[in-house]
Amino acid sequence: MDFSxxxxxxxxxxxxxxxxxxxxGHWSYFLDFVRRSNVLDWEDVGGxxxxxxxxxxxxxxxxxxxxxxxxxxxxxxxxxxxxxxSLKQRYPDRVHLLVGNRDLNKLRFRSELSDFDMARPLExxxxxxxxxxxxxxxxxxxxxxxxxxxxxxxxxxxxxxKAERLRYMLKHTLGCPDTFEFRRxxxxxxxxxxxxxxxxxxxxxxxxxxxxxQYYDLLLNEVTDDNVVESFEYEINHPQGSLRQYLKYASxxxxxxxxxxxxxxxxxxxxxxxxxxxxxxxxxxxxxPPFKSIHKxxxxxxxxxxxxxxHEWVDALNEYLxxxxxxxxxxxxxxxxxxxxxxxxxxxxxxxPSMWGRSVVSVWYILKCFCSLQSTCHLPHFLFHHLGMQxxxxxxxxxxxxxxxxxxxxxxxxxxNRDPLAxxxxxxxxxxxxxxxxxxxxxxxxxxxxxxxTGDCPAVLSxxxxxxxxVSADTSYSRRKGLTHNQLDNEFGxxxxxAIASVEIVGSDEYCNRLETSGILACGTEYSNKYPLLxxxxxxxxxxxxxxxxxxxxxxxxxxxxxxxxxVKAKVPPNHYHLCRGSGRDVEYDVxxxxxxxxxxxxx
Numbered sequence: 001m002d003f004s005x006x007x008x009x010x011x012x013x014x015x016x017x018x019x020x021x022x023x024x025g026h027w028s029y030f031l032d033f034v035r036r037s038n039v040l041d042w043e044d045v046g047g048x049x050x051x052x053x054x055x056x057x058x059x060x061x062x063x064x065x066x067x068x069x070x071x072x073x074x075x076x077x078x079x080x081x082x083x084x085x086s087l088k089q090r091y092p093d094r095v096h097l098l099v100g101n102r103d104l105n106k107l108r109f110r111s112e113l114s115d116f117d118m119a120r121p122l123e124x125x126x127x128x129x130x131x132x133x134x135x136x137x138x139x140x141x142x143x144x145x146x147x148x149x150x151x152x153x154x155x156x157x158x159x160x161x162k163a164e165r166l167r168y169m170l171k172h173t174l175g176c177p178d179t180f181e182f183r184r185x186x187x188x189x190x191x192x193x194x195x196x197x198x199x200x201x202x203x204x205x206x207x208x209x210x211x212x213x214q215y216y217d218l219l220l221n222e223v224t225d226d227n228v229v230e231s232f233e234y235e236i237n238h239p240q241g242s243l244r245q246y247l248k249y250a251s252x253x254x255x256x257x258x259x260x261x262x263x264x265x266x267x268x269x270x271x272x273x274x275x276x277x278x279x280x281x282x283x284x285x286x287x288x289p290p291f292k293s294i295h296k297x298x299x300x301x302x303x304x305x306x307x308x309x310x311h312e313w314v315d316a317l318n319e320y321l322x323x324x325x326x327x328x329x330x331x332x333x334x335x336x337x338x339x340x341x342x343x344x345x346x347x348x349x350x351x352x353p354s355m356w357g358r359s360v361v362s363v364w365y366i367l368k369c370f371c372s373l374q375s376t377c378h379l380p381h382f383l384f385h386h387l388g389m390q391x392x393x394x395x396x397x398x399x400x401x402x403x404x405x406x407x408x409x410x411x412x413x414x415x416x417n418r419d420p421l422a423x424x425x426x427x428x429x430x431x432x433x434x435x436x437x438x439x440x441x442x443x444x445x446x447x448x449x450x451x452x453x454t455g456d457c458p459a460v461l462s463x464x465x466x467x468x469x470x471v472s473a474d475t476s477y478s479r480r481k482g483l484t485h486n487q488l489d490n491e492f493g494x495x496x497x498x499a500i501a502s503v504e505i506v507g508s509d510e511y512c513n514r515l516e517t518s519g520i521l522a523c524g525t526e527y528s529n530k531y532p533l534l535x536x537x538x539x540x541x542x543x544x545x546x547x548x549x550x551x552x553x554x555x556x557x558x559x560x561x562x563x564x565x566x567x568v569k570a571k572v573p574p575n576h577y578h579l580c581r582g583s584g585r586d587v588e589y590d591v592x593x594x595x596x597x598x599x600x601x602x603x604x
Contacts (some may be wrong), residue, residue, distance in 0.1 A: 001536075014508055015257075016038060016063070017506075019062065020033050020473075021066065023069070024071060024075055024452075025076045025179075026070045026076060029074070030080055030110075032500055036518070041060050042054040048208065051210060052209040053206040053208055055205065056093060058087065058095065065261050066252060067263060068103060068450055070100070075182040075185040075189070081235075085249050096261065097249055099251070099359055100362060103246060104109065104349070105230075110341075111233055112163060112165075116333065116334065122160065126590075131173070131422070135168075137165070139171060140162065162193070166232060176492050184188065190208075191222075192218060194213060203247075230553065251380055252314075258536070259448060259515070262360040263361050263362075263449060264364055264451045265359060265427035266439070269363070270357075272308060272438070275345065279344070280339065280348055281347035281463065286303060304358070310343075310586075317353070330342060356423065359471060362451070364428065364452035365459075396582050397459055397582050400565070401565075403427045406426055406427075407427060407429060436468040446515070447469070449472050450474040452472065454473065454474055455522075456478035456499035457478075457499070457523035457569055458589060459473075459580075460558060469534060476496060484532070496520050500520050502519050512536045514534060527571065527578065531559065558571065563600055566580070567579065576593055577591065
């Protein structure tokens with residue numbers, strides 16, 4: 001194999017797009033991302049020595065995509081949403097905001113925290129249908145009562161407050177047990193800045209910055225539980241709420257040149273499919289779709305429609321979002337049968353079982369990642385080496401054989417047993433030629449997603465395999481306990497650790513460009529990588545000079561599977577590759593010299 005053509009002059013860089021996803025309210029992480037970005041900056045627009053007001057600005061001739069999941073895991077939900085919406089309003093054609101499941105599932109709050117639902121008998125409120133292992137509300141309240149001394153005989157209803165109901169939803173149905181207290185912190189910050197909360201609409205376009213020492217005397221005890229509940233309700237229910245505004249300006253999918261962006265994944269189940277606006281947020285009662293002939297219109301018109309043209313498909317998905325938001329505005333309460341509420345179709349599309357796995361918002365390329373990571377990392381001079389087991393599903397890499405066996409089994413169970421819950425734990429097949437050909441036929445050669453954690457740097461599938469480069473860039477679970485650099489261990493919180501990732505697409509224009517990734521690994525090692533150029537897709541014959549490959553300096557080894565299941569995730573100093581492989585819930589990391597990896601690929 002001749003690698004020489006990949007290392008030539010890069011040529012023009014007139015096009016640059018920045019991407020980040022799954023910040024999930026982690027404000028300090030977003031600030032550091034902007035500091036590292038080549039497309040975003042903060043611009044001072046007012047304030048004094050104590051408080052600065054800034055606007056997020058886009059550099060000339062650049063683009064920015066936020067990949068979804070703006071809230072839940074940090075004390076910056078409101079400020080992040082406000083900053084992103086303001087950016088979108090000022091650069092409407094160059095900024096794209098995507099919806100994630102964590103953004104859409106907050107639409108539940110208006111109906112499920114309503115007076116009507118608060119008055120329901122506890123016995124009528126079951127477990128979340130998508131999680132067989134979750135507690136019911138009644139079980140949660142019993143545990144809350146058990147945690148209080150001397151109240152064993154107090155009726156359970158006394159604990160059934162709106163605040164406790166919200167805590168239950170966050171912990172047992174939304175997977176974010178710390179979010180209630182994160183919001184208390186942010187409300188205290190905003191009160192300190194503006195004197196009151198919610199603050200005036202006049203301030204929504206600017207972002208406040210407090211000096212670090214001002215965060216230590218926040219009056220958290222003055223923010224009551226009821227204040228926290230009111231904040232959650234305001235930010236999604238009120239037309240000027242931060243998350244409500246985010247959804248208003250967001251989309252389900254976006255295309256920029258040769259790249260398509262969604263939150264989850266585009267696979268053989270989700271491609272071409274637009275759900276019915278009658279879709280409901282529950283376990284479907286219909287038969288599963290015929291998975292083996294899912295793209296044949298004559299045999300498959302169940303609960304939605306198929307659109308062949310990828311651009312028209314994206315337009316239809318985004319129209320689906322806007323119609324769903326209009327429905328949320330129009331129907332503030334449950335219907336009489338309590339089986340539908342405003343925004344029902346949007347709650348359905350963010351839930352895999354409700355869609356029989358056919359949702360670009362909530363399916364994924366990477367299997368579940370977990371936060372109990374165990375590894376070691378030693379850094380003698382510039383070389384690091386770490387080889388350890390981590391509890392993170394089949395995460396960390398873009399594909400494992402184990403994941404694909406689980407996918408086959410899940411599809412079989414779903415079809416034979418009519419069980420939509422089979423889709424709760426499966427990943428998409430990145431090697432499937434069907435979606436790759438469909439995308440290529442419509443000028444798309446790259447898919448960029450977030451949604452499921454990929455370890456401490458993005459997981460990439462090289463375009464050499466299918467003609468489509470796949471980038472999965474959620475690094476929200478990347479901390480590894482036991483590192484020698486313990487001072488970095490909690491840089492961005494309990495789960496992120498010190499890892500941070502920047503994804504950019506750079507080239508002569510939006511149709512001829514390459515992927516660039518940079519950041520810090522969990523052990524503190526910096527990396528900065530350039531992937532091979534993705535040339536323009538044309539049906540006519542072109543020479544290397546015409547389609548751009550002769551100007552490529554990208555590394556052809558990145559995003560490749562090599563020996564014994566190892567994947568190349570990054571190139572690190574001094575001249576090594578950061579490798580990863582996974583099986584089941586074990587993930588291993590290692591480094592190998594560049595020459596060794598290249599020699600293997602040349603020989604094989």
